[in-house]
Amino acid sequence: MNYRHAFHAGNFADLQKHTIVLALLKALTAGEAPLSVIDTHAGAGAYDLGGDMARRSGEAAAGIGRLLDLDAVPAVFAPLVAVVKALNGDGGGALYPGSPLLIARSLRKIDRYTACELRPDDFDSLRRTLAPYAFAQAVKDDGYATAAARAGKGGRTFVLIDPPFERSDDYAQIVATTRAVLARDKQAVIAAWMPLKDLETFDAFMRAMETVTNDALAAELRLRPLTDPMKMNGCAMVMVGAPPSTEGAIAEATTWLADNLGEAGAKARIWRA
Ligand SMILES: C[S@@+](CC[C@H](N)C(=O)[O-])C[C@H]1O[C@@H](n2cnc3c(N)ncnc32)[C@H](O)[C@@H]1O
Secondary structure, eight states: OOOOGGGTTTSHHHHHHHHHHHHHHHHHTSSSSOEEEEESSOTTSEEETTSHHHHHHOTTTTTHHHHHTOSSOOGGGHHHHHHHHHHHTTTTOOEEEOHHHHHHHHOOTTOEEEEEOOSHHHHHHHHHHHTTOTTEEEEOSOHHHHHHHHTTSSSEEEEEEOOOOOSTTHHHHHHHHHHHHHHHOTTOEEEEEEEESOHHHHHHHHHHHTTTOSOEEEEEEESSOTTOTTSOOEEEEEEESOOGGGHHHHHHHHHHHHHHHOOTTOEEEEEEO
16 A cells, blocks of 8 residues: 555545535535445545645645635635635644545534544544544445445534555445445435546446435546556546535536636536436
8 A cells, every 4th residue: 555645635636525525524424314435545634735645746736736826716715715714724834634634624513424544654643633523433444345334323414535656446335335325324425536547447436336325426627638648648436326515516626626626628527328
């Protein structure tokens, strides 16, 4: 496991993923029923954008840096920017929240949060990040197996699946985990992140998802035409059970990122399978 999210924290993909996660959480915590969130690949929890890894990649500067430089941040990104500002105060710090901190700050005392991370160093940081939140638990276990085992226990389920795609079977694991989670809670909401390199891989994944659900929503963020499959040409969030009230924010955020951070030929494609 060589992947370190610290190189990528706050990049265009995090902006799309984290904005969508916040919109889903807002809708899913609007009622009185408790929500149980399982974050299969949680990472370190929060990231220092002034650190060596973030500075070497420059990805945050081209992502959250661009957003923070705007005189008027588009309303759809306001919840994410509010957390970034709250973490850093007026001191000019450079902390960027990972999915664990965003989820923990969005939940209520009645909710539950399980965050899975296998890398020992990132797990230690994750555990420290979540320590103030009594309803949150960091576990050093495989995220796919944990989601399949814990979904449907204690309230409605929301599963975030955000693997590093270092393994060739991550796409198949997402489909299998979706099937297992829906078998335990057919109302579960699932959001999976993936890179967009070539269209064939993504199409094959969506066809496989159609064997487990007829309620998939894809938000493709193409930064450039998908002509060179050796490059990460964008990313996609694929959701199951996304509340209809979140579709506007999902489309707005994805379209803004394509239009403003993409190259010639960039586009957003939001569609239901
Ligand atoms: C893309 S990062 C997660 C970023 C995080 N979701 C966020 O948005 O801030 C993926 C993480 O998954 C961890 N990981 C890899 N395989 C895993 C597995 N099978 N179960 C749990 N964690 C895993 C990696 O160590 C890495 O920290």
